[in-house]
Amino acid sequence: MSTADDIALVKRQEAELVLRAFDEAVAFDLGSAIRARALAENLSLVVDVRTWDRQLFFAATPGTAADNSEWVRRKVNTVRRxxxxxxxxxxxxxxxxxxxQSGAxxxxxxxxxxxxxxxxxxxxxxxxxTVSGLPGRKDHGVVVDALCDHLGRDRATYALPEPTE
Structure with a gap:
């Protein structure tokens, strides 16, 4: 798959993985699902679920560091802007x-x-x-998988393929 194909798939993820509603319970469900996966698969992850004005879920699994939270903060800012x-x-x-020159x-x-x-x-x-702890493509995939599961969508339909080196 080319970079252009990957971009098109991520745009599709963004357009189609849309929630009907969002509140504290949904944030908890999404965050908890990611945390449970991290624990089951022995992944070192920090997970953060938030609206623009407040954090609704935060968890860190073993093997993470304070730096992971800092990466999350900066990724959130990028998504927002x-x-x-x-x-x-x-x-x-x-x-x-x-x-x-970007001001970012x-x-x-x-x-x-x-x-x-x-x-x-x-x-x-x-x-x-937002998650931090794995290489960026895998961090992205963890979030997409959680949204697919929450929405009852097939993960494989939205998964980016493993990159060929």
């Missing part, structure tokens, strides 16, 4: 830090996978589900 998955930014721009200070924004917009029917993008 650019209104797209942070991994789409990687695919579109590469992983080089934002330039000074690398201390507060990062181009790395793992931040995904929470889109609600009739409301648009209202927050983000």
């Amino acid at each position: 650019f209104q797209r998955a942070s991994y789409r930014m990687v695919l579109e721009r590469g992983e080089a830090p934002f330039s000074a 200070d690398p201390a507060d924004f990062v181009i790395a996978g793992g931040g995904f917009p929470i889109r609600v029917e009739g409301a648009g993008i209202i927050g983000a589900v």
